[in-house]
Amino acid sequence: MxxxxxxxxxxxxxxxxxxLIIGRIVDGTWSPGKRLPSETRLGQExxxxxxxxxxxxxxxxxxxxxxxxxxxxxxxxxxxxQRELFHFFHLVDNDGIKQLPVYSQLIDCSRxxxxxxxxxxxxxxxxxxxxxxxxxxxxxxxxxxCETIILPATRFAGLEQNDDIPxxxxxxxxxxxGITIHKATERxxxxxxxxxxxxxxxLPVGSPLLEIxxxxxxxxxxxxxxxxxxxxxxxxxxxxxxI
Amino acid sequence: MxxxxxxxxxxxxxxxxxxLIIGRIVDGTWSPGKRLPSETRLGQExxxxxxxxxxxxxxxxxxxxxxxxxxxxxxxxxxxxQRELFHFFHLVDNDGIKQLPVYSQLIDCSRxxxxxxxxxxxxxxxxxxxxxxxxxxxxxxxxxxCETIILPATRFAGLEQNDDIPxxxxxxxxxxxGITIHKATERxxxxxxxxxxxxxxxLPVGSPLLEIxxxxxxxxxxxxxxxxxxxxxxxxxxxxxxI
DNA sequence: GAGTGGTCTAGACCACAGA
DNA sequence: CTGTGGTCTAGACCACTCT
Numbered sequence: 295m296x297x298x299x300x301x302x303x304x305x306x307x308x309x310x311x312x313x314l315i316i317g318r319i320v321d322g323t324w325s326p327g328k329r330l331p332s333e334t335r336l337g338q339e340x341x342x343x344x345x346x347x348x349x350x351x352x353x354x355x356x357x358x359x360x361x362x363x364x365x366x367x368x369x370x371x372x373x374x375x376q377r378e379l380f381h382f383f384h385l386v387d388n389d390g391i392k393q394l395p396v397y398s399q400l401i402d403c404s405r406x407x408x409x410x411x412x413x414x415x416x417x418x419x420x421x422x423x424x425x426x427x428x429x430x431x432x433x434x435x436x437x438x439x440c441e442t443i444i445l446p447a448t449r450f451a452g453l454e455q456n457d458d459i460p461x462x463x464x465x466x467x468x469x470x471x472g473i474t475i476h477k478a479t480e481r482x483x484x485x486x487x488x489x490x491x492x493x494x495x496x497l498p499v500g501s502p503l504l505e506i507x508x509x510x511x512x513x514x515x516x517x518x519x520x521x522x523x524x525x526x527x528x529x530x531x532x533x534x535x536x537i
Numbered sequence: 538m539x540x541x542x543x544x545x546x547x548x549x550x551x552x553x554x555x556x557l558i559i560g561r562i563v564d565g566t567w568s569p570g571k572r573l574p575s576e577t578r579l580g581q582e583x584x585x586x587x588x589x590x591x592x593x594x595x596x597x598x599x600x601x602x603x604x605x606x607x608x609x610x611x612x613x614x615x616x617x618x619q620r621e622l623f624h625f626f627h628l629v630d631n632d633g634i635k636q637l638p639v640y641s642q643l644i645d646c647s648r649x650x651x652x653x654x655x656x657x658x659x660x661x662x663x664x665x666x667x668x669x670x671x672x673x674x675x676x677x678x679x680x681x682x683c684e685t686i687i688l689p690a691t692r693f694a695g696l697e698q699n700d701d702i703p704x705x706x707x708x709x710x711x712x713x714x715g716i717t718i719h720k721a722t723e724r725x726x727x728x729x730x731x732x733x734x735x736x737x738x739x740l741p742v743g744s745p746l747l748e749i750x751x752x753x754x755x756x757x758x759x760x761x762x763x764x765x766x767x768x769x770x771x772x773x774x775x776x777x778x779x780i
Numbered sequence: 781g782a783g784t785g786g787t788c789t790a791g792a793c794c795a796c797a798g799a
Numbered sequence: 800c801t802g803t804g805g806t807c808t809a810g811a812c813c814a815c816t817c818t
Contacts, residue, residue: 306787332803343789348804356599358780364804365796382779386724480777481629483770484727484745502727502745507774527726531750534777536625536721537601549806575784586808591785607785608815 311350395431423447554593638674666690
């Protein structure tokens with residue numbers, strides 16, 4: 295078990311095991327949805343007791359990297375609609391009920407050079423290419439969200455030629471491009487709707503919108519998606535639980 | 538160890554221990570900031586092994602109820618400014634730097650009967666009394682947040698007579714009223730500034746504001762504060778980390 | 781040095797899923 | 800029935816804090 299800077303050889307065994315497991319997920323040895331070896335087997339292979347392996351797995355479960363099923367095994371997390379809904383989507387209606395958009399109206403999807411802002415957010419070189427998606431998302435049959443998504447073209451080669459982009463993107467990134475979104479940072483502000491948004495969502499001029507500015511990262515902490523969603527919050531609100 | 542409905546006698550031992558510890562925190566046996574007995578001592582008292590007690594404590598630490606200090610002991614969490622800042626305050630400036638308001642301008646603080654909405658949010662009877670606080674909070678020497686706070690008068694007796702209400706309320710609730718805020722649910726929307734807010738914060742008429750509607754609860758899940766903060770998000774934004 | 785939490789082991793039994 | 804994770808024990812040693 296050879297480690298560089300991040301984990302010195304004298305780090306606790308369970309942390310070394312965590313790092314090793316993360317490495318195997320990142321390099322694809324254990325891909326999303328796959329079952330890991332049992333706790334006892336892992337312990338034998340790594341020269342650790344079952345209890346120590348268990349401690350490492352416990353941590354990774356609480357970091358949403360793994361999921362356990364009693365009697366079946368321990369699996370690498372996948373982006374199911376469930377996960378998308380409960381983890382990455384925060385708009386609820388006025389009764390507090392969460393509902394994923396079932397319909398998205400694609401406005402544009404094209405490949406072009408990154409703007410300065412886009413390159414900065416995605417840590418790309420100045421003249422790199424990106425794919426830009428613009429769409430209007432519907433909730434309860436009403437247009438509510440006007441969304442622009444920026445992706446690095448090198449990682450998502452050919453995506454702009456797909457004319458059937460699914461509503462639920464993170465599962466699509468995972469299955470088609472092998473890119474797992476693990477973490478996202480959102481910045482929220484109140485803005486005034488632009489003319490485009492007024493038309494797309496059907497609002498009075500000057501209406502306030504909730505802007506959600508999200509950068510999503512892979513397991514390795516690399517930013518791979520920048521998404522700006524502008525939401526009509528008359529019938530919905532953004533739910534944030536502080537526990 | 539007698540349990541009613543919530544935890545049948547055949548529940549795992551560590552869950553029974555968790556419940557017992559929570560009970561002792563709620564009833565004040567172990568108040569915020571106090572040290573718990575050591576793991577081995579707790580194990581002896583409860584007839585469990587140190588490992589099982591540890592598992593219960595681990596859970597409670599991850600739920601922010603306890604905090605460990607190696608070599609010193611395990612303590613009940615308190616509302617320090619740190620906790621307030623990192624856990625319950627989410628506005629950051631445009632460089633992503635978080636800064637607690639250092640100055641609040643008190644506009645009003647009075648006792649009156651609850652409106653229908655207020656009674657509903659705080660689960661009070663129809664004609665109960667509340668204390669209403671209105672204040673403007675400053676960030677970087679600028680007025681940014683216009684805030685209204687509603688508290689049940691029975692739990693916060695006499696608070697309206699205090700003319701030196703601190704900026705950092707949750708520590709004050711804890712030390713003065715023995716009320717520990719443990720969880721909060723926030724709903725965010727974009728709204729248009731009212732005339733009052735335009736004047737208080739100094740904005741053009743019709744400016745968009747970010748409205749944060751928060752209900753805060755005790756450990757027992759009882760709502761004890763309803764707070765509506767309307768924020769100018771030109772120089773700040775609400776940070777939400779999704780991990 | 782005494783007492784605390786932090787790590788690790790080895791082994792036991794239970795609860796659950798699936799062939 | 801077998802293999803998996805879930806719970807629990809008893810004991811060991813390390814790392815840290817305080818006196």
